[in-house]
Amino acid sequence: MNKIASGKTILDYGCGVGDYLEFMQKNGYNVLGMEPNESARKIAQSKVGEQKVVSTELKDINQKFDVITLWHVLEHIPNLNEIIEQLKNHLTENGTLVIAVPNHKSYDAEYYGQYWAAYDVPRHLWHFSADSMHKLFNNFGMKIETINPMKLDSFYVSLLSEKYKGNKLGFLNAIRVGIQSNMKAKKTGEYSSLIYTIKIQN
Numbered sequence: 001m002n003k004i005a006s007g008k009t010i011l012d013y014g015c016g017v018g019d020y021l022e023f024m025q026k027n028g029y030n031v032l033g034m035e036p037n038e039s040a041r042k043i044a045q046s047k048v049g050e051q052k053v054v055s056t057e058l059k060d061i062n063q064k065f066d067v068i069t070l071w072h073v074l075e076h077i078p079n080l081n082e083i084i085e086q087l088k089n090h091l092t093e094n095g096t097l098v099i100a101v102p103n104h105k106s107y108d109a110e111y112y113g114q115y116w117a118a119y120d121v122p123r124h125l126w127h128f129s130a131d132s133m134h135k136l137f138n139n140f141g142m143k144i145e146t147i148n149p150m151k152l153d154s155f156y157v158s159l160l161s162e163k164y165k166g167n168k169l170g171f172l173n174a175i176r177v178g179i180q181s182n183m184k185a186k187k188t189g190e191y192s193s194l195i196y197t198i199k200i201q202n
Contacts (some may be wrong), residue, residue, distance in 0.1 A: 001045075002019060005072075006118055008029060008030065008066035008067060009029075009030045009031075009032070009064075009065045009066050009067070009092075009179075010024055010029050010030065010031050010032070010065060010066065010067045010069065011031075011032050011033075011065040011068045011069070011090065011126045012031065012032070012033045012034070012059075012068075012071070013058070013068060013069065013070045013073060013087070013156060014021050014023075014034065014035060014036075014070060014160060015033030015035045015038050015040075015044055015053060016035060016037075016042040016044065016045050016055060016071075016122070017040050017047075018033055018040075018043060018044025018045070018046075018048055019047070019149065020069070021033045021044060021047065021048045021052065021053070021202035022047040022048055022070065022078070022118070023135045024160070025048050025052070026167065027188075031052055032040070032052055032053075032061075032063070032065070033052060033053040033054070034052070034053075034054055034055070034056070034061075035053055035055065036060065037097055038055075041053050041055060043087045045047050045050070049147045050196070054120045056081065058086045058087070058090065058156055059086050061090065062089070064090055064092045064095070065090055065092065065095060066091075066092050066094075066095050066096070067093060067095065067096050067097075067098060068087055068090060068091060068095070068096075069097075069098045069099075070087075070097075070098070070099045070100070070102050070189075072097075072100055072101065072102070073194070074099050074101050074124050074126070074127050074128070075101055075120075075124040075125065075127065075128065076123060076124065076125060077104065077125070077126075078125055079152075079160065079173045080125075080126060080168060084136070084137070084140055088140055088142060088200060090140075090142050093131075093200075094134070094199070095199070095200070096197055096198070096199055097142070097196075097197070097198040097199070098196070098197055098198075099155060099194075099195070099196045099198065100128070100150060100193055100194070100195045101126075101128045101133070101193065101194065101196075102118035102128070102153070102157070102192065102193050103118070103128065103130070103190055103191060103192060103193060103194050104116075104118070104127040104128070104129060104131045105130075105182060106154065106181055106185065106190045106191060106192045106193075107154075107181040107184045107185065107190065108154050108157055108158050108161070108175075108178065108181040108192050111177050111180075111181075112158070112161040112165070112177075115161050115165045116157065116161055116162030116166045117157045117158075117161045117163075117164055118143060118153075118192070118193070120128065129146075129190075130147060130189065130190075130194065133194075133196055133202060137198055141200060141201050142198050142199065142200055143198065143199055143200075144196050144197070144198050145190070145198065145199055146196070147195070147197075148194070149182075149185065149189075149191035149193070149194060149195070149196050150193035150194065150195060151182050151191065151192075153177040153191070153192040153193035154177070154179075154181040154182050154185075154191065154192035154193075155174065155175060155178035156190050157193075158173075158174035158175075158181070159171065159174040159176075160181045161174070161177075162174045169202075180193045
């Protein structure tokens with residue numbers, strides 16, 4: 001992923017406890033986080049400032065951002081089309097949308113099947129692949145420019161999947177599956193989670 005020039009405005013949509021916001025703020029970025037969960041929001045506010053983390057709906061924010069990030073958030077959003085349109089409207093002219101989501105076409109998803117932790121039913125409402133992400137954002141006049149892997153996710157998801165299978169001694173198998181998933185993805189691009197950088201088409 002290309003480095004974002006410092007001093008730019010960044011919105012982290014669904015910022016959780018604010019670790020990413022804190023990191024970006026310390027590196028000179030002007031940050032704003034949105035987080036509906038009150039307890040998580042208060043923790044985030046303690047890290048970056050009370051005014052820098054809000055529960056306001058996106059449509060009520062009168063500001064555009066150079067970068068908007070969603071780290072494993074898109075799959076939780078019920079009104080997906082409405083929010084994507086709002087995200088697009090809150091980008092500056094050359095702004096970038098950065099979205100990380102699980103990839104249901106990865107090897108670890110295939111291996112664990114119904115036990116794959118990243119299905120996370122019922123919290124995850126949508127499941128994405130690179131093809132579906134391209135089609136989804138093309139519908140909004142947006143283009144995916146780069147796709148990058150989150151290689152550690154294959155291990156984390158595999159560990160959780162072993163737990164869901166009831167395998168208390170599944171640590172070694174989870175490591176094996178995580179390694180296999182990443183090795184296969186070197187050829188296919190189908191990593192456990194993918195980061196998409198997206199821009200408005202001119």
